[in-house]
Structures are given as C-alpha cells and as structure tokens.
Amino acid sequence: MSQVPVELRYAKTHEWARLLPDGSVEVGITEHAQAALGDLVFVEVPETGRVLAAGEGCAVVESVKAASDVYSPIAGTVIAVNLALAAAPELVNQDCYGRGWMLRLQPASPAALAGLLDAEAYGGQLAATGG
Amino acid sequence: MPFIPHTEEDVRLMLAAIGAPSIEALFDEIPAGLRVQGLAGIPPGLSEMEIGRLMSERARQDGQPLSFLGGGAYEHHIPAAVWAIATRGEFYSAYTPYQAEASQGTLQLIHEYQTMISSLTGLEVSNASLYDGGSAVAEAALMAVRAHRRSNSQRVLLPTTVNPRYRQVARNTAGGQGLRFETIPCLSDTGSIDPAALAAYAGEDIAAVVIQQPNFFGRLEDVDALTDQAHALGMMVIAVVNPTSLALLKPPGEWGTRGADICVGEGQPLGVPLSSGGPYFGFMTTRMAHVRSMPGRIVGRTVDLEGRTGYTLTLQAREQHIRRGKATSNICTNQGLLMTAATLYMTLLGPTGLARVAEASMTRTAQLVAALSTLQGVRPAFAGAHFHEAVLRIDRPVAGVLRALEAEGILGGLDLAADYPELGHALLVCATETKTDADIERYAAALGRALEALRAA
Numbered sequence: 001m002s003q004v005p006v007e008l009r010y011a012k013t014h015e016w017a018r019l020l021p022d023g024s025v026e027v028g029i030t031e032h033a034q035a036a037l038g039d040l041v042f043v044e045v046p047e048t049g050r051v052l053a054a055g056e057g058c059a060v061v062e063s064v065k066a067a068s069d070v071y072s073p074i075a076g077t078v079i080a081v082n083l084a085l086a087a088a089p090e091l092v093n094q095d096c097y098g099r100g101w102m103l104r105l106q107p108a109s110p111a112a113l114a115g116l117l118d119a120e121a122y123g124g125q126l127a128a129t130g131g
Numbered sequence: 132m133p134f135i136p137h138t139e140e141d142v143r144l145m146l147a148a149i150g151a152p153s154i155e156a157l158f159d160e161i162p163a164g165l166r167v168q169g170l171a172g173i174p175p176g177l178s179e180m181e182i183g184r185l186m187s188e189r190a191r192q193d194g195q196p197l198s199f200l201g202g203g204a205y206e207h208h209i210p211a212a213v214w215a216i217a218t219r220g221e222f223y224s225a226y227t228p229y230q231a232e233a234s235q236g237t238l239q240l241i242h243e244y245q246t247m248i249s250s251l252t253g254l255e256v257s258n259a260s261l262y263d264g265g266s267a268v269a270e271a272a273l274m275a276v277r278a279h280r281r282s283n284s285q286r287v288l289l290p291t292t293v294n295p296r297y298r299q300v301a302r303n304t305a306g307g308q309g310l311r312f313e314t315i316p317c318l319s320d321t322g323s324i325d326p327a328a329l330a331a332y333a334g335e336d337i338a339a340v341v342i343q344q345p346n347f348f349g350r351l352e353d354v355d356a357l358t359d360q361a362h363a364l365g366m367m368v369i370a371v372v373n374p375t376s377l378a379l380l381k382p383p384g385e386w387g388t389r390g391a392d393i394c395v396g397e398g399q400p401l402g403v404p405l406s407s408g409g410p411y412f413g414f415m416t417t418r419m420a421h422v423r424s425m426p427g428r429i430v431g432r433t434v435d436l437e438g439r440t441g442y443t444l445t446l447q448a449r450e451q452h453i454r455r456g457k458a459t460s461n462i463c464t465n466q467g468l469l470m471t472a473a474t475l476y477m478t479l480l481g482p483t484g485l486a487r488v489a490e491a492s493m494t495r496t497a498q499l500v501a502a503l504s505t506l507q508g509v510r511p512a513f514a515g516a517h518f519h520e521a522v523l524r525i526d527r528p529v530a531g532v533l534r535a536l537e538a539e540g541i542l543g544g545l546d547l548a549a550d551y552p553e554l555g556h557a558l559l560v561c562a563t564e565t566k567t568d569a570d571i572e573r574y575a576a577a578l579g580r581a582l583e584a585l586r587a588a
Contacts, residue, residue, distance in 0.1 A: 042423065044423070047280055062448040063448075065453075066448065067448035067449075067453055067457075
C-alpha cells in the first residue's frame with residue numbers, strides 16, 4: 001500500500017494538493033503515481049502566470065518507459081513552479097510529497113479543495129484498483 | 132510468393148482464438164460509408180517483365196535534357212562512391228532500426244548524420260531526418276507552436292519568399308491541426324522580405340515566423356535583422372535553408388543575437404539524385420531546450436555495461452508508441468536510405484569540398500544571369516546578392532519560351548506565372564557546378580532564337 005499522507009487532498013488522477021498557510025495550494029504527484037512511472041528523467045512544469053482549469057494538463061512527467069500528463073487538481077493561477085526539477089527530476093521519485101512538489105496555485109475559489117478526495121477515499125481507490 | 136509471414140493455418144488459429152469469423156469481420160466497427168468499395172481507376176497488376184518495359188518507356192520520355200531548373204531540387208555531381216556504398220545490403224533499408232543490438236552500424240551512421248547536420252546548421256540537436264523539405268516546414272511550424280513557452284498562439288507567419296510548395300504542404304498538414312498561416316509580402320524591387328512587415332505585428336501574439344535563406348528567388352534575406360526583430364516581438368524563428376549554401380553562409384544557429392530556434396530544409400542537394408521528383412529527405416535541427424518538442428527519431432551515443440561506446444534510439448517518450456495522441460508527430464520513422472547517401476556525400480566532400488560546390492554554383496549562376504541578360508527583352512528581376520538561383524523578367528510569356536527551349540533539349544527553368552502572377556513574365560533559373568561554359572552559351576543561344584521566333588510570330 002502506497003503512502004497517502006492524511007493532511008493532503010487527492011485527485012482521482014493521482015495528483016495531491018496541499019493547502020498552505022497563505023491560502024495558496026501546492027501540487028505534486030502521489031507515491032503511487034511516481035512508483036508506477038518508474039525513474040523520472042524529465043519533468044516539464046508550466047510558466048508562472050498560467051491560468052488552469054480543474055483537470056487541465058499542467059505538467060508532463062517522463063520516465064524511461066512512459067510519458068504522462070499531470071492534471072491540475074483545482075482551478076487557479078500558477079504562482080510558482082519547482083525549478084529544481086529541471087536538473088533533478090529524481091526528486092519526484094525520492095520525495096514526491098516534499099521536495100518533489102511541482103507547482104503552486106492561487107485557487108480560483110477558496111473552497112476549491114472541497115471537491116477533492118481525502119486520504120481515506122484516495123486510499124480506498126488505490127485498494128480497489130490493486131494499488 | 133507474397134511477403135506475408137502468416138500461413139492460412141496461422142490466420143485460422145488466430146481468428147479462432149479471438150472468436151472472429153474472418154479478417155474482414157474485424158473491420159465491422161468502421162461504418163460502411165467510410166470504407167472504400169474497391170479501388171476505382173487502379174488497373175490490374177502487371178508482371179515483372181511488363182512493368183520493366185513500361186518503366187523503360189516512361190524513363191525515355193524524360194530524356195536527358197540540359198537542366199537549368201531549380202526551385203527546390205538541385206542537380207549536383209554525386210561521387211560514384213555515394214550510392215555504391217549506400218546500396219550495400221547492410222544499409223539498404225528505408226527504415227530506422229529499432230533493435231540496437233542488431234543495428235549498431237546503421238545507428239552509428241545516423242548519429243554521424245545528426246552530428247554533421249547539427250554542425251552545418253549551427254544548432255545543438257538534429258533528428259534522424261524527415262520526409263522532405265515541405266513536410267519538414269510543416270513539422271517545424273507544429274513544433275514551434277508546441278514549444279513556445281510564453282504563447283498559446285497558433286499563428287505562424289509565412290513570407291511569400293518561402294517556396295510555394297512548402298507553403299502548400301504546411302497549410303495542408305498543419306492547417307488541419309488548427310495552425311493559422313499568415314502571408315507576409317516581399318519587396319517588388321529586391322525580392323526579399325519587407326523589413327517593415329514584421330513590425331506590423333507588434334503587440335500581436337504570433338508563435339513563429341518562417342525565414343527561407345536563400346529565399347525562393349535565390350536572394351539573400353537580412354536574416355540577422357529579421358531574427359532579432361522576430362525575437363523582440365516574441366516570435367520563434369524557423370529557418371529554412373539549402374544545406375549546400377551553409378558551406379558559405381552563416382548557419383541559422385548564428386542568425387542575429389540569439390540564432391534561429393528551429394532549422395529545417397530539403398536534404399536532396401546532399402547526394403540525392405533528382406529522380407523525377409523524389410524520394411528526397413527533410414532535415415531538422417534545434418536547441419537542446421526544445422528537444423522534447425522535436426518530431427522524428429533521434430539516435431544517441433552512450434556506453435554499454437562494459438563501458439564500450441554504443442548507439443541507440445533515444446528520447447523516445449516523444450513518439451507515438453509511448454505518447455500516443457500527444458506524440459510530437461505522426462512521423463515515427465526517417466528517410467533512412469537517403470539520409471545514408473547524404474552522410475556519405477558530406478563525408479566524401481568534407482567542409483572544403485562542399486564550399487567548392489557552393490562557390491562553383493554561385494559563380495555559374497552569376498555567369499548564366501549575365502549571359503542571358505545581354506539578350507534583348509531579358510533582365511534580372513531583383514537587385515542584390517543571390518545564391519545559385521535568380522529570377523529573370525522576359526518580355527514574352529514564359530510558358531511559350533520554355534516550350535521552345537524544350538524542343539532544343541533544354542529545361543530552361545521554372546515559370547513563376549502561377550505562383551507569382553504579380554511578377555509578370557518571370558522565370559526562375561539555376562546553374563550548379565554541373566554546368567560548363569559551353570552549356571551556358573548553348574542556353575543563351577537557344578533563348579535568343581526562341582525570343583526572336585516569338586517576336587516574329
């Protein structure tokens with residue numbers, strides 16, 4: 001069973017969202033997602049200032065065997081991206097919930113996280129699909 | 132024997148395993164209205180003897196005219212060793228090798244091709260080649276729209292000085308994927324891009340501009356100024372170049388302050404015969420920053436477990452078999468055989484040899500233009516520097532002139548009436564290192580006679 005921190009919210013497509021004290025939201029991919037992809041060789045993050053709809057492709061992760069889109073779990077504007085990933089994509093494999101974060105969003109709505117799964121629901125989804 | 136590896140028994144067993152009554156039944160989900168009912172206009176098959184005879188007859192129709200025709204495909208001397216080596220069994224395939232363990236020779240050759248094309252164009256990374264010059268322009272436009280980090284625009288500027296066939300192919304290929312191509316005009320006295328034309332787009336969101344050097348009229352554009360201006364306006368720059376010319380001209384990677392972002396072109400001048408229009412190959416290079424947006428195959432050099440040098444396809448996550456619908460292109464192979472010939476051609480000529488070809492072609496074209504311009508009713512259309520092509524204005528319709536020359540065994544050039552009616556009676560002529568003083572004198576004499584006859588008529 002993958003690690004699923006209780007303080008985060010999750011999208012069905014295996015992204016996590018963390019509400020920061022200033023009201024912004026940090027986004028990355030889950031332990032399950034990084035394990036399924038394998039060793040990452042490239043992460044493409046968006047430009048800051050880009051306005052994203054919930055579910056819109058916002059980043060690309062490429063491993064030695066696959067390339068996948070990362071979907072924004074909520075609607076919002078990109079206010080920061082993790083530039084360290086350009087030189088060190090392996091941070092996502094090593095520490096997906098910490099140093100492997102991908103972008104920070106200013107949510108379009110304060111209640112944006114309400115529509116996401118909590119750790120229990122996401123964990124249930126993983127269990128049901130054999131993750 | 133048909134080249135199908137499955138026996139009837141294999142097919143029967145496979146159909147039985149999946150419970151399908153016939154191969155035809157596998158296509159049932161395609162609506163009948165979308166399926167072709169027989170191939171109308173396709174005659175029955177011919178035997179090897181019959182097809183051999185038919186093709187000899189067709190080849191005789193081409194004859195062996197003295198050609199001054201350019202416009203995108205160029206007659207150059209090809210050292211005999213090029214095709215003697217390219218057609219060896221070890222190289223004789225149109226396809227990119229997937230199996231690194233069984234294809235080291237071909238992969239090394241592609242890697243060397245990429246290295247030479249990168250060096251020639253002054254950009255960091257090359258793919259393993261594309262179909263031809265026109266499709267390479269289309270792919271470059273799609274790539275620019277994909278790679279542009281600060282713009283979601285699908286607008287691409289295509290000056291009228293870009294080869295009209297390339298513009299058509301770009302519109303056909305990329306237009307259907309949402310790209311919008313906008314024409315920008317050239318100056319009627321110089322035949323080069325109007326420098327004010329780009330400035331008119333200030334404040335608008337344009338993904339890229341295409342700049343052909345030398346342009347379709349053989350004229351040299353002010354690529355440094357245009358590149359800097361385009362970059363200042365937030366556009367990416369797509370260079371379209373003749374590879375032979377790069378032995379003398381500044382490589383696109385050095386245009387202006389930052390250099391062009393993507394470079395493409397027709398590879399035919401590098402060892403590929405004219406061959407009635409093809410097959411040719413396209414080339415494409417770019418900066419490392421854009422490599423993941425690049426279409427086509429890329430071969431990389433690496434080391435194996437024992438530290439020995441080896442070659443393999445790399446960055447494949449851009450391609451269809453991994454990226455599916457979001458792949459950088461639907462072209463996932465290269466023009467292997469033609470790229471092989473080009474690598475051999477470049478190797479045999481070397482930088483000095485290629486520069487000699489370029490210089491001789493430029494000299495012969497200047498000589499041709501000077502000789503023809505002494506005739507009554509013939510004058511150069513554009514002032515300024517030319518590479519190995521030039522436009523002549525003639526005081527009679529070009530089609531009739533070309534017919535008269537053809538009767539004397541001369542292909543006199545390309546009639547620009549259909550693509551550039553605004554130029555009047557305009558003829559694009561070209562001379563490469565293959566033309567001699569006698570050839571040029573023969574052309575001038577024949578053109579003089581043709582014009583005299585047309586004036587008398």
